[in-house]
Amino acid sequence: MTALARPTHGRVIGGVCAALARRxxxxxxxxxxxxxxxxxxxxxxxxxxxxxxxxxxxxxxxRTAW
Incomplete structure (x- = not known):
């Protein structure tokens, strides 16, 4: 299971959708x-x-992800 973090590449606005897609x-x-x-x-x-x-x-x- 990967930690949920906003990527540095592939962002459009904040990277939230890219992070959820990766997850x-x-x-x-x-x-x-x-x-x-x-x-x-x-x-x-x-x-x-x-x-x-x-x-x-x-x-x-x-930073510490929860």
Missing amino acids: FGTSATTMRVIFLLSCLLPGPQFLVYIALWILLPSEDNP
Whole structure:
């Protein structure tokens, strides 16, 4: 199981979708499409994205991941 960290390469905005794609074994494009489609549904998608952007460590600035 890999640690969840935002990659330094392949980011579009914050690297959250790329990190989730790596974790779940799919492409970053697929994860971005899933995120965009989920935005059509009611819910806190943008808040979750921002929270993950803040909470997930970057690969170039490692800190303890939980």
